[in-house]
Amino acid sequence: MKLTIALAQIYTKLGDVNANLEKHLSLIAEARRAGAELIVFPELSLTGYALQDLTPSVAHSPTVNDPVFRYLIDASKDIDIVVGFVDEDARHRFFIAGAYLSQGMVLHVHHKVYLPTYGLFDEGRFFAWGDTVQAFDTRFGRMGIAICEDFWHASVPYLLWLDGADLLLFTSASPGRGLNTEPRLESARWVEQINKAYASLFTTFVAHVNRVGYEDGLNFWGGSTLFDPDGKLLAQGPYHQETIVYTEIDLNQLHRSRVRLPLLRDERTELVKRELSRILEGAR
Amino acid sequence: MIDLRFNTDLAENILTGFIKTEITRAGFSHAVIGLSGGVDSSLSCFLTAKALGAENVLAVRMPYRTSSQDSLEHAQKVIDILGIQSITLPITEMVEPLFARFPDMGDVRRGNAMARARMIILYDQSAAFHGLVVGTGNKTEILLGYTTLYGDSACAINPIGDLYKTQVRQLARAIGVPEVIIDKPPSADLWAGQTDEDELGFTYAEVDQLLFLLVDKRYSPRECIDAGFSKDFVERVIERIRRYHYKRVLPPIAKLSNRTVGYDFLYLRDWGT
Numbered sequence: 001m002k003l004t005i006a007l008a009q010i011y012t013k014l015g016d017v018n019a020n021l022e023k024h025l026s027l028i029a030e031a032r033r034a035g036a037e038l039i040v041f042p043e044l045s046l047t048g049y050a051l052q053d054l055t056p057s058v059a060h061s062p063t064v065n066d067p068v069f070r071y072l073i074d075a076s077k078d079i080d081i082v083v084g085f086v087d088e089d090a091r092h093r094f095f096i097a098g099a100y101l102s103q104g105m106v107l108h109v110h111h112k113v114y115l116p117t118y119g120l121f122d123e124g125r126f127f128a129w130g131d132t133v134q135a136f137d138t139r140f141g142r143m144g145i146a147i148c149e150d151f152w153h154a155s156v157p158y159l160l161w162l163d164g165a166d167l168l169l170f171t172s173a174s175p176g177r178g179l180n181t182e183p184r185l186e187s188a189r190w191v192e193q194i195n196k197a198y199a200s201l202f203t204t205f206v207a208h209v210n211r212v213g214y215e216d217g218l219n220f221w222g223g224s225t226l227f228d229p230d231g232k233l234l235a236q237g238p239y240h241q242e243t244i245v246y247t248e249i250d251l252n253q254l255h256r257s258r259v260r261l262p263l264l265r266d267e268r269t270e271l272v273k274r275e276l277s278r279i280l281e282g283a284r
Numbered sequence: 285m286i287d288l289r290f291n292t293d294l295a296e297n298i299l300t301g302f303i304k305t306e307i308t309r310a311g312f313s314h315a316v317i318g319l320s321g322g323v324d325s326s327l328s329c330f331l332t333a334k335a336l337g338a339e340n341v342l343a344v345r346m347p348y349r350t351s352s353q354d355s356l357e358h359a360q361k362v363i364d365i366l367g368i369q370s371i372t373l374p375i376t377e378m379v380e381p382l383f384a385r386f387p388d389m390g391d392v393r394r395g396n397a398m399a400r401a402r403m404i405i406l407y408d409q410s411a412a413f414h415g416l417v418v419g420t421g422n423k424t425e426i427l428l429g430y431t432t433l434y435g436d437s438a439c440a441i442n443p444i445g446d447l448y449k450t451q452v453r454q455l456a457r458a459i460g461v462p463e464v465i466i467d468k469p470p471s472a473d474l475w476a477g478q479t480d481e482d483e484l485g486f487t488y489a490e491v492d493q494l495l496f497l498l499v500d501k502r503y504s505p506r507e508c509i510d511a512g513f514s515k516d517f518v519e520r521v522i523e524r525i526r527r528y529h530y531k532r533v534l535p536p537i538a539k540l541s542n543r544t545v546g547y548d549f550l551y552l553r554d555w556g557t
Contacts, residue, residue, distance in 0.1 A: 013556070013557060014552060014554050014555060014556065014557060015555055015556050016556055016557075050552050052550040052551055052552065053548075053549065053550045053551055054551060054555065176298065179290045179291065179294065179295055179298075180287075180289075180290055180291070181287075181289050181290060181291055182291060183291055183293070183294060184294070185294070213305065214301065214302055214305045214306060214554070215552055215554050216306075216552045216553050216554050217302070217446075219298050219301065219302065239294075239297075240297060240298065240301060
């Protein structure tokens with residue numbers, strides 16, 4: 001089975017949800033016309049990244065009654081969509097969230113479980129921590145969403161893998177930093193390394209969409225990637241440029257890679273559980 | 285080995301993108317730059333001309349009567365190479381009445397007054413030319429506080445403030461700033477014969493390496509000494525960074541209410557754009 005994925009590395013307006021929604025709808029239509037069956041937008045694609053005190057005013061609920069999501073859910077009748085947003089729950093906690101929309105329904109919502117609050121990051125000050133890591137079924141197979149810092153903790157992709165995800169969808173708003181003599185920033189090298197590693201170690205597809213543009217002095221470097229279950233780079237977007245990267249993936253590659261390299265078959269989850277329990281109990 | 289070299293194509297791409305987007309989203313298409321003829325302001329002019337187009341950049345030359353003729357000529361070279369707009373507005377008549385009122389004014393006071401007179405002109409040209417003031421301060425002088433508060437440090441955006449002085453030279457060379465500008469001794473040109481390195485008491489080449497370890501690489505003072513810098517030099521530089529921190533932050537507001545600008549009223553400048 002083949003699947004054409006559109007990685008939409010877009011520039012967002014900070015705090016202007018309506019302008020960002022319009023951009024989403026227009027790019028969704030463009031991707032659909034280009035034959036894509038799934039379009040993935042970056043972290044916080046509806047709101048912009050460094051929201052600070054804008055956080056409560058840009059929150060939306062992934063339901064048909066929501067004035068923003070009703071358009072996106074409607075647009076998902078023809079193409080599956082992953083969108084980044086601020087989710088406000090019934091108790092008024094705000095989460096950095098990613099929603100998977102398909103055929104007019106919300107299939108899954110992931111709340112970011114690791115909020116970087118160090119260095120130039122301040123997410124824990126403004127957002128609540130997500131508390132679940134779950135894969136979900138789509139018409140193209142089982143997938144999992146992780147948002148930026150989530151995939152800097154190996155446990156999140158690992159759990160998604162064990163929960164059945166064969167396509168990992170990573171979204172980011174990664175600020176560019178670390179200029180040296182190389183033609184790419186250190187932040188790009190770090191992220192590309194681990195994406196390739198996850199694809200190789202888990203014999204899964206790993207798609208990563210990173211936004212572009214600037215917020216005050218921060219630049220976001222784009223460079224979205226898609227790695228196949230052999231860890232081979234199938235496509236990469238340009239650095240720092242707004243674009244949609246289209247890639248057709250052959251889902252049968254999962255079969256071929258896992259025949260060659262049965263890492264999933266041999267993964268000893270009971271051993272992991274036993275040893276993890278021992279380690280955690282020992283730490284008490 | 286401490287290596288401050290970097291990929292100049294990548295830096296140019298990020299910095300021109302920064303200038304263009306930050307000026308455009310603020311609702312402007314023009315820029316105003318105080319062009320002294322030194323390497324910092326020349327580099328800012330080159331980057332801004334690339335970002336916005338030469339016709340949208342106004343270089344302002346603001347000599348004082350003792351300013352060196354070389355500076356004016358070097359600035360003219362940059363204007364001619366880039367084809368940017370320019371205007372020359374001497375500050376002598378602005379500052380001399382103040383100097384006459386206080387005849388015993390020392391070099392620091394006079395230098396500060398001159399830097400602030402230039403700021404007044406730049407911000408006036410900003411309104412007249414409908415352009416934002418693009419800054420010319422580098423990371424070395426920002427960290428050392430070697431700058432006049434509300435003077436040469438005043439700007440709307442600063443594209444080169446995360447490049448050390450030696451890195452400014454590297455990017456300037458790559459982007460085509462004339463060698464004569466890059467190679468001359470850096471000077472604020474506030475009085476005849478002044479050079480930055482004489483006044484600071486060390487060279488940019490030395491202090492940039494130390495700052496890189498202290499700031500970028502998070503070395504402790506002890507580790508810097510172990511890396512070969514003298515104890516006295518390390519201590520002097522750390523003290524300078526601390527003493528002049530006030531120049532790098534907005535003035536503290538005394539908190540009284542539940543919500544106060546700077547503490548718990550937090551928005552980026554790009555809010556809504």
